[in-house]
Amino acid sequence: MSDDFLSRLHEEPRPEFAGRLDERLRQIGARGHDRRLVPASLRRGAPAFAGALLVGALGFAFTLEPVRAAAREFLDLFRVKRFAAVPVDPQRLARLAQSGLDLKTLVGEQVQVVVAPQPPVEVASPEAAAVDAGITARLPAVVPPGFEMAETKLSRAAEFRVRIDTAKLGALAEAAGADEIEIPAFWNGATIDVDVPAVVAVRYARAGEAGGGRRDDGYLLLQAAVPQVELPSGFDLATLGRLGLRLAGMSAEEALSFSRAIDWRTTLLVPVPVQGGTFREVEVGGRKGLMVIAQPTKVTLAEAAGPRPRPRAILLWSTDDEVFALQGPATNAGANVLEMAESVR
Amino acid sequence: MGGVRLLEWLVPSVPAEAVDWDAVYREELARVFNYFRYRGFERATAEDLTSATFEKAWRARDRYRKDRAAVSTWLLAIARNVAVDHLRRRRREVPLDDAQARDDATPETLALGESQVRRLRGLVAALPDRERELLALKYGAGATNRAIATLTGLSESNVGTILHRTVGALRGRWDEGGRT
Numbered sequence: 001m002s003d004d005f006l007s008r009l010h011e012e013p014r015p016e017f018a019g020r021l022d023e024r025l026r027q028i029g030a031r032g033h034d035r036r037l038v039p040a041s042l043r044r045g046a047p048a049f050a051g052a053l054l055v056g057a058l059g060f061a062f063t064l065e066p067v068r069a070a071a072r073e074f075l076d077l078f079r080v081k082r083f084a085a086v087p088v089d090p091q092r093l094a095r096l097a098q099s100g101l102d103l104k105t106l107v108g109e110q111v112q113v114v115v116a117p118q119p120p121v122e123v124a125s126p127e128a129a130a131v132d133a134g135i136t137a138r139l140p141a142v143v144p145p146g147f148e149m150a151e152t153k154l155s156r157a158a159e160f161r162v163r164i165d166t167a168k169l170g171a172l173a174e175a176a177g178a179d180e181i182e183i184p185a186f187w188n189g190a191t192i193d194v195d196v197p198a199v200v201a202v203r204y205a206r207a208g209e210a211g212g213g214r215r216d217d218g219y220l221l222l223q224a225a226v227p228q229v230e231l232p233s234g235f236d237l238a239t240l241g242r243l244g245l246r247l248a249g250m251s252a253e254e255a256l257s258f259s260r261a262i263d264w265r266t267t268l269l270v271p272v273p274v275q276g277g278t279f280r281e282v283e284v285g286g287r288k289g290l291m292v293i294a295q296p297t298k299v300t301l302a303e304a305a306g307p308r309p310r311p312r313a314i315l316l317w318s319t320d321d322e323v324f325a326l327q328g329p330a331t332n333a334g335a336n337v338l339e340m341a342e343s344v345r
Numbered sequence: 346m347g348g349v350r351l352l353e354w355l356v357p358s359v360p361a362e363a364v365d366w367d368a369v370y371r372e373e374l375a376r377v378f379n380y381f382r383y384r385g386f387e388r389a390t391a392e393d394l395t396s397a398t399f400e401k402a403w404r405a406r407d408r409y410r411k412d413r414a415a416v417s418t419w420l421l422a423i424a425r426n427v428a429v430d431h432l433r434r435r436r437r438e439v440p441l442d443d444a445q446a447r448d449d450a451t452p453e454t455l456a457l458g459e460s461q462v463r464r465l466r467g468l469v470a471a472l473p474d475r476e477r478e479l480l481a482l483k484y485g486a487g488a489t490n491r492a493i494a495t496l497t498g499l500s501e502s503n504v505g506t507i508l509h510r511t512v513g514a515l516r517g518r519w520d521e522g523g524r525t
Contacts, residue, residue, distance in 0.1 A: 024400065
């Protein structure tokens with residue numbers, strides 16, 4: 001059967017169009033590449049920023065959190081300068097748990113709460129919260145039309161002490177099938193103090209909806225002092241990080257390549273469940289930030305029966321002194337959130 | 346697993362595969378453009394969507410992995426996403442109308458006769474979405490059945506069967522209406 005007739009619709013692109021596009025592509029090539037990151041999703045309503053600072057994925061517990069020296073020999077300094085997304089496969093963690101690995105026990109028994117985290121408390125103003133948090137309040141000059149500041153909350157600092165048990169880390173590595181990772185014996189017994197800084201949260205809601213409104217409609221700006229991590233001399237974050245990446249589901253090769261490529265001393269990993277959504281690197285005030293566009297999952301029966309939640313944009317960035325996260329409805333791929341973030345002064 | 350994709354996106358030190366991107370542009374421009382045309386988009390829209398496809402690809406080209414797919418297949422995967430995004434925004438494809446068809450006059454259509462081209466486009470536009478998509482990939486973009494299977498998730502034999510049936514039906518309708 002001849003299908004020649006179908007080729008008759010074939011056209012050559014107009015030369016002027018081809019020329020324009022060629023020029024445009026050369027400009028893109030000359031300027032460098034935007035970097036759209038991995039599809040992923042965040043849980044709606046979860047304090048993503050706090051989640052990044054707290055123990056988001058157990059495998060990352062030692063590497064992701066702000067850690068302060070608990071002993072005199074803690075010398076190396078970790079300072080967050082950028083963020084990177086790491087997809088975590090919740091089903092894999094569930095399978096590990098079903099196979100008898102109790103991650104919570106393995107890690108939890110090694111964690112001592114020094115200063116317990118408290119529920120966020122409402123405070124009079126961002127400035128008042130910032131004083132308590134030991135930072136300078138920075139607020140957006142640009143707020144989406146119809147929105148106004150609704151409330152400010154402060155999550156006070158918390159502290160944890162983690163004692164490394166190499167036998168249990170070895171068990172984790174075995175469970176993850178990560179027998180290529182060798183846990184140094186001298187780590188055993190080392191303690192790390194985890195210091196979660198106070199977080200100031202400023203919520204913006206539609207005028208007249210300060211106490212309510214749709215959960216996926218408002219904006220939430222979080223800010224905290226830059227987490228700093230002091231590590232024992234000779235402590236290899238990359239090794240521990242690889243273990244976390246393997247638990248999250250990466251292959252040995254992927255975890256090794258990632259581990260080699262990332263600067264563990266300046267990059268805060270953001271563990272994200274592997275689902276729909278996109279990440280991309282953006283610039284906020286000349287600094288690199290991480291934009292996440294996530295389609296929230298429905299979390300309650302009432303919400304499940306309602307309209308599909310709107311995608312959320314979550315933007316993470318840092319300055320010399322502070323780290324920020326801004327959440328809001330994702331309009332134009334998060335352009336609204338980026339514009340608001342750019343105006344934070 | 347997401348980690349695979351993560352690595353492509355997050356590891357800037359992994360060098361991009363050695364690809365002659367100038368050659369890719371020269372060789373793939375018409376294929377991508379015709380994919381959109383066969384999908385039923387008017388020429389101006391097809392140009393916009395083609396631009397969007399190449400711009401996305403160029404920004405992400407250090408993520409391209411030769412060992413995963415041919416660059417043409419990779420570009421078509423991006424093109425399909427661009428089309429889906431566009432349709433989601435527009436909710437419907439723009440049908441060809443007389444005024445637009447006049448704007449679409451090209452040396453090829455003039456040689457064949459505008460009315461015939463318009464009629465053939467109408468026959469293609471009337472196909473169900475899946476059949477039109479496969480046709481656009483096969484005859485617009487010149488993709489192989491294997492590449493189409495990769496892109497669509499259908500089996501290669503299924504792609505062949507659907508295309509055979511679709512082309513046969515189109516052929517019948519084309520012949521029924523005469524060629525002049």
